[in-house]
Amino acid sequence: MILKVARLGFPALRTAAGPVAPDKIKTPEFQRLIDDMIETMYEYSGVGLAAPQVHLGIQLAVLEVHEHPRYPDMPDVPLTVLINPAVTILDQTKIEDWEGCLSVPELRGRVPRFKQLRVTALGRDAQPIEIVASDFHARVIQHETDHLKGEIYLDRMPNMKALGFLQEWQRYMMREETKKD
DSSP, rough: OEEEEEEOOOOGGGGBBBBOOGGGTTTHHHHHHHHHHHHHHHHHHOSSEEEEGGGBBSSSEEEEEEEEEOOTTSSSEEEEEEEEEEEEEEEEEEEEEEEETTTTEEEEEEEEEEEEEEHHHHTTTEEEEEEEEEEHHHHHHHHHHHHHTTTTTGOOSOOOEEEEEEIIIOOOOOHHHHHOO
């Protein structure tokens, strides 16, 4: 089932999410929620979706990048379910790149993110998982785990002049980026 995506201004997007009890993860209701979040992410062409974005204050996020039309040059990120994630930064180098968000529709902004991290979490089967991620994969994890802390990418933007509507970003801002390369 496609879930309604909360937009900026809905309280859950600005509230730290609570942990999920491990014994709840394998219940049919929670497994259905995971499926619904994945389906919602696909429906809206996202590369990730966090529970606060579907009006739920729990520490759950899903992500995947595979032949994505908005990110054709990015390496694949396997379908991942993160429950109660904890992020440890492994490389303090920050890389600034463009981000958007399903909860802040039609906008894109340049956001600095750490180059490499380790995330530990419970997976869909309630078993511990550990992922070391770099570059774009690390960016997606940081974006989604920010949602679980009540933060959005706009909070991390050092320069609001690097924010634009999608159509103008594609026509003007990305053109300027291409000229610089």
